[in-house]
Amino acid sequence: MSAAELSSRTTDPSAGARWLWPLALVLLVLLCLVGAAALPWAFDYPKGLRIPAQRWIGAFVKWLTNEAAVGPIRFSDITRFIAAVIDVPYRAALNLLSTGFLKGEGSQAIQLLPPIPWPAVILLFGLIGYWVRGRATALLAMGCFLFIAIFGQWQSAMVTLASILVAVPIGVIGGLLLGIAAFRHPWLDRALKPVLDLMQTMPVFAYLVPILILFGFGPTAAVVATLIYAMPPMTRLTTLSLRRVPSEIDDLGRMVGCTRSQMTWRVLVPAAQDALMVGVNQVIMLSLNMVIIASMIGAGGLGFDVLAALRRLDFGAGLEAGFAIVAMAVALDRLSQAAAVRQRSMPAPGPWHRRHPYVVAAILIVTTGYVAGHFLPAVRHYPEAWELSTSAFWAAAVQWLNVNFFDYFEAIKNAVLLNLLVPVKRLMVGLPWAGVTAFLAFAGWRVGGWRLGLLTGALSFLIAATGQWEKAMITLYLCGISTAIAMAIGVPVGIAVAARDRLWRAVQLIIDTLQTLPSFVYLMPVVMLFRVGDFTAMIAVIAYAVVPAIRYTVLGLRGVDPRLIEAGRAMGCTPRQILFSIRLRLAAPEILLGLNQTIMFALSMLVITALVGTRDLGQEVYIALTKADPGRGLVAGLAVAFIAIITDRLISAAAARTRERLGLTTH
């Protein structure tokens, strides 16, 4: 919240203007009821005035690929060069983990060195686990990778791991450098902010096509897409955490005579280390989340297996590959979280091998692995005879469910569709764009000042003007219903667990794990049971978006100052009164932020549900992807981003306002 916005809010005559809200609502309803005949342009945006953004963007991308040049160097040469640079570490990681080092091409290739044998990889992860936390983490990490091996996913998993191993360091270092630059130069920070907003709210599908055109089909293009998706949080967290470094530490650095680079690398970055490690964890998890989508533009591995299985409607195979991604996500998440809070210990004095016992152990593991692999084929490759497959079991289970319960599922689905989804959809699609735009502008002005009003109005107008209005309304209807249901589940659950420590810890473990799952994973079981359509999409979105609803409710309730609750009790409030008039009231800003997050989660999931046949903006983006039409995809993608930005700004401003009104300090 900028100072200007704050001051414009404090100057507006909010107390006397309560009747403005009902008035605006009444005007909107009036327009809906009587306007259709009188003002047809308010309902259907005039075709002649449309902004041909699709054409512009398409032409721009074409120009970028074919003509744009810096001096003698063509832009597409630059992108191909970047792809080639990323390809080097990727090849190395892939050789090491999956294909082995080869000499020669194609079928004449001779293997110089096989990939690291699977038991050695598992032990290496165990070693890392032991190093960052202890035995339990080591066992967990080894268990996860053993699981992958046992279920026959090793080869694919190593391909995926190779691309993660490349994407994460680039994402972390890139985000860190960008964040530091933004911290140092306020102008860059201001310029970067909207870009990061767009990067984070734009559906990934939307920029796959331009990336495909610029970087070519293949794993490196997939890494680039992953970076665009996973880098923004690192950048933001870096800038934020550097700002939070106590000013005394800053003074200390200058007093001991640090140069500019010493200041950054020896004082500020180490002092912000804890927060930065959270960023690293985020990059890892977001990269894993991208695994399946990235396989659409050429990343092989587990993502490709899931996608291929989904296309074949082979749920068993899809689930197995999906579980493997989950296992990898759980292992990498726990390892990086443990690394973030790792207690440093002083190295033992003595010769090199004493001071670096873990490096020695790692070398021993790898060499022993290679030697053993030379003699034992079972070490070289996980033997097929040891593989388990549950794929047949899952297929049978789904079939059984469908045979025996098909009618029930259909009945539930149809009842919800007819009574809830269809009417709401009809209502939303019938709303006049002009009225909604005006109302959003009004809402922005009321909760956040005229700047916010201008922003929300303009973005809403752009959605209409680029011809996305109807699809946007379908997105909004699905998102709205899913969010409402997710909140209706999440808030009561949050209330129920907030006061019980033990229960909350258990729930926390569950929702933490749920959050590490790639969003695609949610789609699979739902599709199996309910097939395609809006209902399926809704269930998947709810399952994905309920987590933040629970989390923020609990955080809000637990954050309420216990003295206020005591005071309430002393005044003789009933438990019910304490809950409603003290705890929920004071937790309101936090719960509002939870709502915000729930909507953001719902939107990001909604785009993916295009795969199950929704008719919204997500579908538009997805069609553009299959037709390789960059203009169409980006315009629809921008519309999704605009919806996200409008809701985010409105709710954040409302939360800040509530917090101010309740006299809680803003942080």
Add this chain to the structure above:
Amino acid sequence: MTAPATLICRNVWKLFGADAERRLAALGPAPSLEALQGAGLIPAVRDATIEVRAGEIFVIMGLSGSGKSTLVRCLSRLIEPTAGEILFNGRNLLTASEAEMIEIRRHKMGMVFQHFALLPHQTVLENVAFPLAVQGVDRARREARAREMIALVGLTGRESALPRQLSGGQQQRVGIARSLAVEPELWFLDEPFSALDPLIRRELQGEFMRLQSVLKKSIVFITHDFDEAIRLADRIAIMKDGAIVQCGTPEEIVMNPATDYVREFTRAVPKAKAVRVRTVMQPGVPADRNAPSVAATATVAEASAAFLDGAAEIAVLGADGTAVGRLRREDVVQLLLGGSEG
């Protein structure tokens, strides 16, 4: 008697607010507090002039928000003063280039912070060696020096502890050791003991005096605690609203407060704690040759213990150990009974 000045700060102003330099100049040579505030500027330091002599403890005392931290940050040029002159060993710091300032800070200045400012992920040893690491001193030499400093502040054995494993008092000892690692000539301490419990604070004050008796640094010590100022200072400057209202030895300030504001502080402090023996002693030597003796620089409160055996007079010794005068029981009693009333 007066040592040469290490640091001279003349007519230093620090105003926060846009375009402060030009607007200060526009307001004339000595604008009043109201004029400055009227112009929308935040006057943090107003026309401060002080002189820190070699080897002395110069205390800047004032209530919260009076501008102490801002002044000391101007002295080390962590922030740019709006106007004025700061001479360090005769060299005007405000005209020094950034590279020169880095050199001066690296070798000539040390600073201790109120909240310790230890780097959380470094061990005690690494924290203390940090200023040397920044200078590029090799590991063996800087660690040897750091171990020396750690021993000096009595933390031997905790070298490999992390800051969060230490108590507040121990953390500040690390801060002190770190600031001394480069053998600074000028030592800044910004409320070093304010974040500590009273008992620990007293302990560290004693430790600080012991260190200073060995090291003889030129010290700028910030505090908001008048007791602490009296206890430690060779000279005190009292600040209010960014201006220095009185500057002098603890005795001068206790005996002759310049304004009502200063008198308020002195009221709560027993005079005997501030007044030195040399001020109230009489010429000559005590009649009793075996009378106990006391240093001329001790406070009267410290000397009063010597009268417990019933002596009517005690000998006063100069710095070289020879008798320079005598202290009479009735003078002490009068000062003690005169008590805290100004």
